[in-house]
Amino acid sequence: MKLKTFRGGVHPLYAKELTSHKSIREMKAPSILVVPLQQHIGAPTKAVVKPGDEVLMGQVIGETDQPVSAKVHSPVSGKVIAIEPRPHISGRSVLSVVIENDEQDRWVKLDTHFDPIQLSREEILAKIFEAGIVGMGGAAFPTSVKLKPPGQAKIDFLIINGSECEPYLTADHRMMIESPDDVILGAKLLAKAVGASKIIIGVEDNKLDAIKVLEEKKGSDAISIVALDTKYPQGGEKQLIKALTGREVPSHGLPFQVGVIVHNIGTAIATVEATRDGRPLIGRVVTVTGSGVSEPDNLYVRIGTPIKDVIEACGGFNGEPGKVIIGGPMMGLAQFDLDAPIMKATGGVLVFTQDETVQYDPMPCIKCSRCVDVCPAYLLPLRLEKYGMYDLWDEAADYGAMDCIECGCCTYICPSKRHLLHWIRLAKNEIVSAQRRQNS
Amino acid sequence: MENNANKRLLVVSPSPHVRDGDTTPKIMFSVVLALFPVIFASIYFFGLDALRILVISSVTAVAAEAACQSLRKKPVTIYDGSALVTGILLAFTLPPQIPSFAVVLGAIVAIVIGKQIFGGLGYNPFNPALVGRAFLSVSFANLMATWVSPFDAVTVATPLQLGSGVVPYAELFFGNIAGSLGETSALAILLGGVYLLYRGVLDYRICAGYLGTVFVLTLVLGHDPVYHLLAGSLLFGAIFMATDMVTSPVTPKGRWIFGIGAGLILVIIRLWAKAPEGVMYSILLMNMLTPLINRFTRPRIYGQGVKGNA
Ligand code: SF4
Numbered sequence: 040m041k042l043k044t045f046r047g048g049v050h051p052l053y054a055k056e057l058t059s060h061k062s063i064r065e066m067k068a069p070s071i072l073v074v075p076l077q078q079h080i081g082a083p084t085k086a087v088v089k090p091g092d093e094v095l096m097g098q099v100i101g102e103t104d105q106p107v108s109a110k111v112h113s114p115v116s117g118k119v120i121a122i123e124p125r126p127h128i129s130g131r132s133v134l135s136v137v138i139e140n141d142e143q144d145r146w147v148k149l150d151t152h153f154d155p156i157q158l159s160r161e162e163i164l165a166k167i168f169e170a171g172i173v174g175m176g177g178a179a180f181p182t183s184v185k186l187k188p189p190g191q192a193k194i195d196f197l198i199i200n201g202s203e204c205e206p207y208l209t210a211d212h213r214m215m216i217e218s219p220d221d222v223i224l225g226a227k228l229l230a231k232a233v234g235a236s237k238i239i240i241g242v243e244d245n246k247l248d249a250i251k252v253l254e255e256k257k258g259s260d261a262i263s264i265v266a267l268d269t270k271y272p273q274g275g276e277k278q279l280i281k282a283l284t285g286r287e288v289p290s291h292g293l294p295f296q297v298g299v300i301v302h303n304i305g306t307a308i309a310t311v312e313a314t315r316d317g318r319p320l321i322g323r324v325v326t327v328t329g330s331g332v333s334e335p336d337n338l339y340v341r342i343g344t345p346i347k348d349v350i351e352a353c354g355g356f357n358g359e360p361g362k363v364i365i366g367g368p369m370m371g372l373a374q375f376d377l378d379a380p381i382m383k384a385t386g387g388v389l390v391f392t393q394d395e396t397v398q399y400d401p402m403p404c405i406k407c408s409r410c411v412d413v414c415p416a417y418l419l420p421l422r423l424e425k426y427g428m429y430d431l432w433d434e435a436a437d438y439g440a441m442d443c444i445e446c447g448c449c450t451y452i453c454p455s456k457r458h459l460l461h462w463i464r465l466a467k468n469e470i471v472s473a474q475r476r477q478n479s
Numbered sequence: 480m481e482n483n484a485n486k487r488l489l490v491v492s493p494s495p496h497v498r499d500g501d502t503t504p505k506i507m508f509s510v511v512l513a514l515f516p517v518i519f520a521s522i523y524f525f526g527l528d529a530l531r532i533l534v535i536s537s538v539t540a541v542a543a544e545a546a547c548q549s550l551r552k553k554p555v556t557i558y559d560g561s562a563l564v565t566g567i568l569l570a571f572t573l574p575p576q577i578p579s580f581a582v583v584l585g586a587i588v589a590i591v592i593g594k595q596i597f598g599g600l601g602y603n604p605f606n607p608a609l610v611g612r613a614f615l616s617v618s619f620a621n622l623m624a625t626w627v628s629p630f631d632a633v634t635v636a637t638p639l640q641l642g643s644g645v646v647p648y649a650e651l652f653f654g655n656i657a658g659s660l661g662e663t664s665a666l667a668i669l670l671g672g673v674y675l676l677y678r679g680v681l682d683y684r685i686c687a688g689y690l691g692t693v694f695v696l697t698l699v700l701g702h703d704p705v706y707h708l709l710a711g712s713l714l715f716g717a718i719f720m721a722t723d724m725v726t727s728p729v730t731p732k733g734r735w736i737f738g739i740g741a742g743l744i745l746v747i748i749r750l751w752a753k754a755p756e757g758v759m760y761s762i763l764l765m766n767m768l769t770p771l772i773n774r775f776t777r778p779r780i781y782g783q784g785v786k787g788n789a
Pocket residue numbers: 403404405406407408409410411420421449452453454455456457459729
């Protein structure tokens with residue numbers, strides 16, 4: 040069987056065997072949680088509690104009337120002890136609600152529903168909105184907004200992204216194996232909410248066990264489970280759409296423009312919890328892994344748990360850590376302050392030992408064109424890098440810098456160890472701010 | 480105590496946090512490795528002369544690179560292997576009887592004029608070895624056109640000068656023919672080529688475009704295509720010279736154009752100008768066009784020209 044895939048991409052060391060066989064374990068909530076009021080793309084929420092307030096588990100603590108945003112809930116029951124800027128995985132400080140856990144896990148009143156698929160489209164959307172669900176694969180775009188594409192866009196495909204192409208991460212893999220029914224139900228609910236008639240769940244072929252169990256449980260011809268070639272970035276939204284439907288999202292466009300919406304495994308499960316159990320998004324599965332962690336594992340972690348507690352829950356560091364990354368090794372963010380908390384879109388905590396933490400000195404570009412061959416956006420990364428280095432923003436824009444999906448394949452493959460993506464990001468930032476200046 | 484974790488010095492750098500194991504020096508040394516069959520073949524057929532030229536050319540090239548870089552107070556990067564590759568490649572374009580001083584001169588020109596004045600590795604527009612060879616052809620035309628037969632070193636004409644059909648294919652294939660050090664044994668060259676393909680260092684588009692064009696054109700024009708592929712330095716040039724990464728296009732389409740263009744030029748030179756240096760000039764000319772080819776063969780970006788329905 041020829042596996043579906045996209046053009047370009049790389050095969051980094053997947054290293055998933057560290058955790059792929061480990062069942063999801065619930066981590067005990069820490070005594071202090073730090074819940075950022077912004078965990079999503081869009082407008083930050085405003086705190087609706089005050090220091091000193093008692094909160095229940097699942098109670099709304101942040102919301103806003105801005106159209107693109109997602110509600111924030113208390114992950115535990117306890118007391119608000121502060122609302123102040125706190126370290127955040129982005130490296131900046133972000134206004135956060137600090138909650139002291141009373142360890143009672145007293146829920147707010149939950150509005151459960153025995154058979155959520157009976158809910159109307161509007162009801163599903165409302166429950167997703169109430170639950171504060173965002174894209175849990177990393178981008179953290181509010182799900183309720185994504186499910187309401189503007190205009191008359193007709194959506195025919197709902198794609199569930201089960202590729203989990205980032206090396207090391209196994210959270211989605213474990214969820215597919217351990218909760219296949221919820222994945223299927225979540226996919227159906229999301230499809231209903233957006234009016235899509237066909238559902239495709241794309242899974243990389245290094246997770247054959249997940250493909251098998253989903254195939255057994257799907258129970259409907261409207262759902263197809265498709266094996267994808269194991270290649271990074273198979274789970275990139277545009278790459279996944281191309282591989283599964285043959286359609287190409289317009290440059291600078293969004294998937295709904297070609298009738299497709301993509302959601303992540305975690306989002307599908309969160310949708311089930313929101314509709315069936317009435318539970319808001321207050322926790323998620325995180326893969327804690329890498330040779331710098333004593334006991335790599337897949338943990339169910341409350342949102343707002345500081346990174347250091349998560350590492351502690353996995354036996355602490357193994358030797359001296361060199362780098363701590365939120366997310367995977369290809370797109371993750373390196374951290375310097377381990378007080379920063381786990382958020383809704385945090386799928387992994389990866390720790391490299393000092394030996395593994397290599398700093399690369401770039402050599403001259405030898406025009407080997409490997410970066411060109413692997414770029415899934417079909418760009419000329421070596422060109423964009425030059426333009427980024429020499430402040431040639433117009434040229435960078437002309438050569439498609441804004442089409443770069445920041446997958447990092449170019450930097451990964453470069454035999455001269457050049458920091459291509461770093462310079463391309465710089466160019467992108469400059470192009471965006473120039474556009475902003477022009478528009479204002 | 481709790482805070483200990485935060486006092487650690489953690490490295491913060493932008494993603495990606497992992498890199499492929501291949502490096503530019505490894506690529507250069509894989510080319511050296513791929514050249515070994517040709518090295519053995521040249522020593523087998525031309526004996527100590529081959530060894531002499533190879534050693535002088537390589538040592539001079541590496542020394543010239545080191546000298547240039549120290550004079551310019553730049554870090555000396557001879558360990559990246561690129562100067563060594565240039566030295567060996569230059570040696571293979573030379574006739575076995577060439578005097579040592581000419582080899583030294585050629586290697587210095589290759590590195591200094593061909594590479595360092597442009598800024599060193601990665602910045603040179605022309606294949607440095609061919610620059611050295613072109614310099615020698617122009618300066619010492621006689622020395623560069625004295626060909627000898629293998630083993631006994633009697634002055635003879637090369638198969639290309641003799642014309643097609645004179646030398647049997649088998650001789651051409653195994654290399655028992657007159658010519659420059661590296662062009663004699665097709666078998667040795669192909670061995671190196673297969674290794675480079677396997678190693679992911681050789682671009683098949685340039686090779687196929689180049690060889691394919693020569694094959695088709697000579698066939699159409701009523702010549703013996705197999706003879707044209709095997710005689711002269713075409714095969715060596717197609718596998719080891721035209722595919723030099725630095726001086727060939729970076730776009731997929733551009734690489735086809737580069738190969739096809741070199742093939743066209745070669746056939747014109749061989750059939751009409753009757754010049755033996757066709758391979759060298761065809762590649763140097765295409766090197767010159769490389770920036771232009773890159774400019775006009777930009778790949779279509781994902782999603783460009785696609786219309787959404789909303
Ligand atoms: S991969 Fe690196 S060396 Fe090769 S062309 Fe791209 S930037 Fe240059």
